[in-house]
Amino acid sequence: MLLELGSDQEFFRATTARFLEDQAPPAELRRLRDDPAGFTQDYWRRGADLGWTSLLVGEALGGGSISGSGLIDLTLVAHEFGRHASPGPLVPTNVVAGALSAATTHHDLLPGVLDGSSIIAWCLGEGPPNDGLGQVHLEVRPDGDEVVLSGSKRPVESAGEASHLLVVGRSGDGLTQVLVAADAAGVSITPMHGVDLTRRFSRVTFDEVRVPADAVVGQIGKADEDVERQLLHALVLTNAESVGAMQAAFDMTVEWAFDRYSFGRPLASYQALKHRFAMMATWLEASHAISDEAAAAVAVGDPDASELAGAAKAFVGEYGAELLQECVQLHGGIGVTFEHDLHLVLRRLTADRALYGSPAEHRVRVAGHVLAEEDAS
């Protein structure tokens, strides 16, 4: 998270933090363990009132920002979501809200998204063996004044609660995005198992689903740039959330190290452990740094934004997960029990590491940027 927040930003962050502590404490997260949605409508609407859904939407359409940069403001919410392992489809909702705000059509769907009364899921990834970052096999075929979707998407967050789906498909050489009603004929939604306690994912299958051509967002076969921009938003928010989870686990474990005595000494007095804490502090600070720098670059459309966002996902995914596992190790047996709160953030970070591209995939993607650069020397 940013080292210095403006007073409005700090108020905004603190308001969300207080709300999450009050409305979604660990006991509530455990209660939601078997809830099909993983969050309540009332909770999500009240979060929307706090500004969770409107920061990537233009003012004319009912959105707006705190600081002038809605994306940066939103990273503060995502950070708190990570710190508290909070329920609710924060990342896909904002990706879709930003996409619709940037589009010239379908603005009629925005009010429901903004006030939290409806959910639109973003269908990007696909299942094995087509599950590589950027692989899109779902076909969007124009047919008269209709388009036909066939293929399958997974994992799709909160598809089970969604009124609509924003589907990324392929039309020849280019990508197309289509808005499909979740109850359209030919759409089937299968809940998946998942590591996160409150986030729900589904497989969504499109069996020759026909929708009017005006369901296309943007132009057929020309959505590649839109999808890339949306992916960058998803990466920035996922990273901010992961760093929040890292911070929570680290703080919890430092406190544990001071409080826990063995052989008559606190754990924090053992150099073998102190040095591991020092390394974790380094990973954590580095993750804050690259996550914020990538967010700033994406927010202003910097030419290096894609490389920085990918580098951040690669680093935070890799060392965030290492940090969480170190925290488990330093807790010992209690760290792998359901009773302890550590697994709440471990779950969140584990899911975030795997979504929107693994660290290894992002390393290769970053290498692509390096290989494409002209020799600077």
Add this chain to the structure above:
Amino acid sequence: MSDETVVGENSVGDEHEDIESFRDRVRAFIRANLRPIGDGVDSHWRIRTDEEELAEVARERGIQRALFDAGLAGVCVPIEYGGQGLSVAHQRVLNEELRGYEYPTRFQIPTFSPCMAVLLDFGTEEQKLRHVPAMLKGEELWMQFLSEPSGGSDVAGALTTAVRDGDEWILNGSKVWTTGAWWSDWGLCLARTNWDVPKHRGLSVFIFPIDSEGIEIQRIEMLNGSQEFCQEFLTDLRVPDSDRVGEVNDGWTVGTRWMFHERMSHNSPLVTVPVGGVRAGVGGAAMKAIASDAGRLDDPRAQELIGEAEVLDLVGHALKRRVGHGITTGTMSDQSSAIARLYAGWTHSRRITIQFELAGAAGAAWLDEDGQLGECGPAFLMRQVGSIGGGTTEMAANVVSERVLGMPRERSGDRDVPFRDVPRSPT
């Protein structure tokens, strides 16, 4: 934003030359005076003959003098000491415009930081007026007489002793790991002035010309054949009391700040680091060049390694900026610089391993025509230097856990004990 934390008590000038006119001056200077860096990436690693080394030192003194004459030396150094009294933003312009050009690398660290930074913080007016302009003119290259053979990390455990004799001090002892002491001019030296008090309370700091009578310099051959490091033997070296920096027996106050400047050198406004200058040697571009020489650019494993090096590099820059900013604005303690040091050591090792991996069997045996591949094996042999030099990563890990996280200090045998009675390695 205040620069005072880094530059010391000296403020920058109020009437700043505007950035764009400064940039124009820098560009004109570069066009007229500097050569672009050749094709050899990371030529820093190449071992030079003494003749080559001396020629480069002379060239850098000349460039530094030219910078001074052009009003571009010591951008953030106060005007009264020969600097320009300009802002960090101006220094950044210099860093940006120097990208891809030669510049006086040997003057930056340790001459401008930590040595000049320490003088600006603690030097007398006479010391500052005598030495700071001389440094900026390229006349004085400085070295740190800090580490000793008895222990590198335990800096405050210095055995080199200074005994008062009238208006002079007589120094005896040995210092080690000074880079290029054989072509340098002045030394900044930490010495013990009282053996009967605990170690941090009996130190003082001195400065002296390296060609003084009583200093013998020996070159150290490193395992890769380099002889850049030296060991010095001080035998009845006489230093006037006017060349003492800081109060007698208060040398650790100076030393603490000295360590801070050393850790922050790459982020110091006193130090010129061309943008991309460091990156060219360690980031994805350097790995790409090695993979290219090895014919491995299409290998997916090589690509992931290139990406990893680039990621670590980008993160390192972001981390340095965050920590530098945090320390400057006071949102982080000075001790947080140890986080950046730990990161640098850890990732240096990883990058050197990556390039060694990319080199394949050429890391073990190579021909002249293999180009950069031939540097990967020897660089791997020297890999740990990045976690040893400038304070070990173990020390940094102690600082992070104890000073940043507030964990209990390690047990030590030298606290609250007269230094004379502290157990030492057999000599």
